[in-house]
Amino acid sequence: MGDLQLVGFVGPSVNWWALMPQIILLGAALVVLLVSALAPQRASTVFTTVATLCAASTSFVVALGLWNDVKTDGPSSSIASAFGVDGFSIFFTVLILIGLATTALLSHGYLDREGIDPPEFHALLLCSAAGAIVMASANDLIVMFLGLEALSIGIYVMIAMHHRRSEARESAIKYFVLGAFSSAFLLYGIALTYGATGSTNLVHVRNYLDVVVFRDQHLLMAAMALLLVGLSFKVAAAPFHFWAPDVYQGAPSPVTGWMASIAKAAGFAALLRIFFAAFASHDVDWAPIVGALAVITLVVGAVMAILQTDVKRMLAFSSVSHAGYVLVAVHSASAAGTSAALFYLFTYTLMVLGSFAVVGAMGSDDEHPLSRYSGLGRSRPVIAIGFTVLLLAQAGIPTTSGFIAKFQVIAAAVDNKSYFIAAVSMFTAVIGAYMYLRIVMAMYVADEGEEGPSPVWHWTTSVVVIAAVSFTVIVGLVPQFLIDFAEDAVPILIRG
């Protein structure tokens, strides 16, 4: 014994089928780049958009197949348990693919209009989406980190691709520096988690924490704090939100939509996987901190939003306060809370993508003042009513998906006896409503001669807005199917 044994290196078994959604996206990214490099002329926007849409829909079909597998055979893992295939990961895969298709459609008109090279943009978007899926599915902190970086690096470049606008570059640098900063926090948190539990695998972490009682759990507490800070940056939760308004304002509108929806959703997927699943046994330690974070985020997001005059900054702060609602749901540390968070993220993603579709069509100058929306209710009534529905949904007005989402968050908080947090979330909803009403008011109440410029409308934008509005209203009226989807996705972490 003790002799060195020579063993041929045997890689872990890989369930390729489970990885198909990301592989398709990465393959499509390569195809787009190759075709544009080899083709005699520059690849057209139509080609790249269609390629991205095809990839997204193929991947979507695969994801539905996987959903079926998970429903019949139960959750599983791949690559030595580093990658989870469970309801939770497929829920986010579906969401990310919807976001991908939407963003591809939105960028279609935008790229042409602004003269940005489409192949590079779409390749980055596809990589970013693959990264988001990896992040949401990762069952190992290192893999999660890889996904996060793939997601973020794509976004850094996409923001900066509008090379004639200095704001875009400033915004990209800001996001890059702060993103790197937050990644450092996250990595340090991962390292300490490894130190405290002896593994970066979330299932191992959970099993370890289930059986081991720490005499001194400072190391674990520090790990949780650092992970929370790192992810709070990503989801733009106050007080780690300072980058969001500037970056959202400077970035091209389709990219802003992508950041506000999918980057945030992926961040929350990671947050839920780490805290709700892996650190489940220590929820008394982290839940109060998440609750405090939620209250701060709600208040800061709502109060700062009403002080803004620039619509993109308003929506940036509104996205901060939406992060607060999801944090309220996470704070409950219950299955109901997690399914409320998933429902919220799903509905929020479509609301915010629809909103940024309209914002993108309203112009791409550096400033985005409220006056640009003056008289839209009369000049373009259909767009105005669509935007109104999306804004009222964000305000949480009934018969929209936003209300059902808020209702579930409140229900989860009340179930958890967090009455104070529930009350705060409702009051900040009122404060936030003032901001949404200002935009609605600008559209509908305009004096003569106050009309803003007419929007640059592309038919793909119509598709996105119509889809987002119908989804928002349908889920607002008959939400059961989405509630079921979110509830089925909750029993998350796979064992083994």
Added chain:
Amino acid sequence: MIELLAAQNAVSFPVLNALIIVPVAGALAVILLPNSRPELIRPIGAIFASIAGALSLYVMTQFSVHDPGFQFQSIQSWIPSLGINWHVGVDGISLWLVVLTGLITPIVLVAVDPHHDPKPYTAWLLLLQAGSFGAFLALDLFLFFVMFEIVLVPMYMLIAGWGYDDRRYAATKFFLYTMAGSALMLVAIVSVATLSSGSQDITFNVIELAQRQALSTNTARLCFLAFVLAFVIKVPVVPVHTWLPDAHTQAPTAGSVVLAAVMLKLGTYGLLRFGLYLFPEASVWAAPTLATLGVIGVVYGAIVATMQKDLKRLVAYSSVAHMGFIVLGIFAFTTQSLEGGVLQMINHGLSTGALFLLVGMLYERRKTRAIAELSGIQSAAPIFAGFFTVAMLSSIGVPGLNGFVGEFLVLIGSYETRRWWTVIAATGVILAALYLLWAYQRVFHGEPTADDEKTADLSLKEGLVLAPFLAGIVFLGIYPKPLLERIEPAVNNLISHLEHHSDYVQPDLGDPVVVEGDHGSKDDH
């Protein structure tokens, strides 16, 4: 026999669902009309609103008079995983509010010309009708909240889109005030449902929750306060009334009429249905405070109304005073006071609705509502002045008109349980005479200026529009029995529920006034 028929009808034709759906369908139909046919918009809107109105009358005729429970109930599963149902039903308390909503909206659609953008205007009014029906009919807390909050959007749009100069401020204030009030209510709704569930399934069913009474005293009181906050803002009760004068003054005439006649009633109706019914013990506990606030509203509203320079603002403040009466009636907990409160909701809808219409018509003619700029209108427009007089006298509460019946019932009902409150509130009747008669005197009497002399009298259409209001005012003043005999069983039911679940006992006042000498004829129905 009628009961049986009604029950059968309820099964075969879900008339209450139709009440909510018809106006929504009307709004969609109006929106989908081609832009080339603008002349069709208002007729089609009015037709759909009238169908809904006719359905509400149908409900009234089929309503079984002596049944205190909920009738025409219809339950559909809506969000089963959260225990939420689409559950509607009507009882004696909500019946007349439903009829009022059904009749006011078509009248307003015909009566008031929006001047611009008739399409969205008509659609919003129809949605407002649908939402108001929904709020009065809902027997599921979730459904009620949805309807209670959704009516804000059409009213906000009406004020913002068709209002006067300060409409942005008024519309936003209206929306945020009401939304802030209902913020805590949502938390309370979820709390009530969750905490009442125990080992049973979670439910938002109002009847079920009222029967369970599973909350501890303190929890129930806190939840009650959260509900009350939402409702007192809606009523509005002083000191949270400040949105009302602004909203009323800046709203277009149609908005003011519906706001006064229908939407304010959501507050008092909510107090009855969700305050007293769900939280009987807490209602008794908080009654002195709320009755005090009601009385303060009566006096304060009257005094402030006296000071107003703007005729519309004066009517708005008179609403504050009248609604205070209703709140006093509700929290006096006697059969008469509650009956009077419910009746006064209808009366206020008729008299104040008519006054707002008349003030709107006056504004159309003169482009001003300032009392100081008007005088001697009576000589130029005698019929107009006559209509105004009747509506005003009804608002004052002159015997023979409807206002008297309601106020009288509230006062005699409240006297037994809240004597000194009643004494002070009674002065409100005198003050109402003061501010309304004084305003009438300044506007309609005196020397007409050249402008005043040119003020046109009522047209035939305007007269026809106002006729239903006046008919209602006179009819209810002389013969309120049809209303009261339908209100009374539900009110008695509510009071016995109150007595059963708290230590309150209604003092014996002898026979209720209405059914006096009528016991023999009960069986005829």
